[in-house]
Amino acid sequence: MRGRWALGRLAGAGLAAVLAVTLAGCGGSSGSGGQAGGSAAKGAPVKLMIIAPTGTAGTNYPEMVGAARAAVRAVNARGGIGGHPVVLEHCNEKNDAATAKRCAQQAVDDHVLAVVGEVSGSGGIMPILQNAGIPSIGSAGVSADGSELSSPISFVVSPLTFYPAVCPSLLVKAGARKIGLVGYDLSASDRLITMAEGGGKATGHPIDPKLRVPITTSDFTPTVSQLTRSGADGAVLVVFDQAAYAVISRAGQQVRTCHAAGTLSPTFLATLGPAADKVVVATAFPELSQAAQFPEVARMVHELDAEQAAGDADAAPAVRTSTSTTNAWLSVQIAEKVGNQVSGDLTAKNLLAQLNRTHHLDLGTIVPPLDLTTPTPIPGAERIFNATMRGARWDSASKSFVPLDTESYNGLDILRRAAS
Template sequence: MCGSLLVALGLAACGSGSSTGTDSTAAAGSATEAAASKPAGEPIKLMAMEAYTEPASGLEDPHFDAGQARVEAVNAAGGIDGRPLELIKCDTKSDPNLAAACARQAVEEEVVAVVGPAVFNATSAYPILEKAGISQVGGSAADQVEGSSPISFPFTSTVTQIAGVPRALVLDGAKKMGAIIPKFPGSEQVVQGLEQLVPHLGIELGEVEQLPFDTVDFAPAVAKALSGGADSVLVFFPGPNQATAIKAVKERDPSAKVGTLNVYVTPEVIEALGPDAEGLVAAAAGLPASASSPGMDEFNAEMDKYAPETPRVDGAVFLWAAVYAVEGILKQVQTIDAKAVTAALGKQAKLETGGIIPPLDTTVPGPVPGFPRVFNPTTVPVRIEAGEAQMMEPKNPFFDPFGGPPPSAGGAKGGA
């Protein structure tokens, strides 16, 4: 549907043009090959800056150990030019003052990049990082700061994942979907965007209900969302009430299909849903841990060795992939510092993440009006089976809901 425009979600249909730039394919390579001499010298520092202990975000703290697992593997293989990697953990707690403090710490510690799926309070942290030339890699752009800053190299965006949910519902056999979303500044634009996008994905859009974040009784909204013959509901309600909203749909109509964002299908949500979690469909930001691909196999091997107890959710995969991507850049630059890393990141025709998402072309703006740094418009439709996200289209897992050309990253094998 190239030519259609999802104005409200900030995403356009047409893909970007051709360009030239550096190819980081295989730049990182396998960090788990033969053991090398122990790295020495001054460590090369990265920072994982996230709201680790903020429950309102709907995300838990499964991420850091995944990034640390990659760092351990890199160091076991000899580090970067004989120097060890170091990953610093900084908890913003969704507090803008703490986010700024983390950014200042990144400057003081001379980190070469901030890595991971979420900064939170980017408006506080980014001005400090921008002044120091420190990039943020692997984020999920949630606002125009993360979507437009020259230091931002996100792997996905919240609106991209919302736009991917209808595809998962269509694959599940849905014909008409309602939606339940939180009411926030810009939520009306999300509704307008869904109205433009959904008809092009083979599904009809019914009633869209916007509710306050502190809603606990979802029954009236569910009744409206399932009215008019709707057989499915998009539920995007980040936070502790995500499971409550999904259960309300199932209580109203046990046969109704539910779609959401996989990043919010945490182990805690799956446990709270119980049997209702089985068959839930979602849009994942990248390959789920159940997939079998060279990069994901490497991720799982390193997690088995260094972080076997850490849940292998989207956030964990993305932090690992962010370290992987920066590792590849560090092997390209002549001078290892933040500004050199940021400059090199901006010249990548194929920035590799181990195949977790399609290679990123950072040399041209992404297809998102107002969000030019969102280089990847794809999502991966998944279904929850026995508590794990499984790909719904394993032969071609990456789906672009905005009608761009098919990604060239290739397929992946489904999990067992």
């Protein structure tokens, strides 16, 4: 199964504090790595680890592992980090809470420099890394305990947590005039729905109607009928992927819909034909097809191609995604750029200290410069250092997501405007 950022995880612990404060007006298996590619570095090797599930019956992220390997291969070709060749380990957390904690302990036992691109829904990883002073760079921010969003050793660069706040802006940009919402009648959904309400207020398009359905709903015909009867021609979706597909299929060309990138499968959307052409998504990074406009995307694709040519099927184009592939690749870039600034021994603790001193991290145009010295002023979500998102739309002709426009949207700024 292809990896997806799950809605339930996006609505996990920590988001209640995000919403409450922002809208109130806040101003394992052992590693499979080894040294990826030949190295021009001469120092003692240092280790990075990626923790992500692969080969399970649940959500899997092989593209993240392939992207991390590709990035490390290129880092070593450039001379390593601070002159040290890099060895990448992959610990498969297998979508299992106990295994996830064992992966974290393995990172400690192996004295890794940093964990890069971690994704685990169970939680429990950050406390172990924190006790050892090991930074986690580019975690997905989807753990059930919310620790990825709050631990002082965590540096989150993918802001999909804020997708409902951005969706109203994307729907308006796509041509919607009246925006509704379809969400579950669960308390966990309240957090995301409040974000959508803030996004609607900030764009001058209040969310109406807000349709709450039981999580067991399978027939969304009445729901779509309610949307269309209300005059809504756009809808923010706060439902799981299968329910989202049902709404999209029923809505067809009548209602534009918006969800988080990585939640909807391109394979399934392709089966809907033109009925899916009204789908837009909030995404953390540019599309892979935008390599001509974003030099860093072009470099990433080149490095992935080199990794695939070396025999790594996890780097193949068929498994790449703009969301999770780019997140893992960027995580290694951050480790490299900040690691090159470390004075003294290149250790996890010294890297963590340097990360906490980094206030203008230039990663090119793929994301805005990152200030890692200033946590987000939102209890429970302090460690999200990039709030900028983009829009993409589904194109049934190419069977892929394409850029919606050239604009970027800051999810936190949208929520602050709503609170003002």
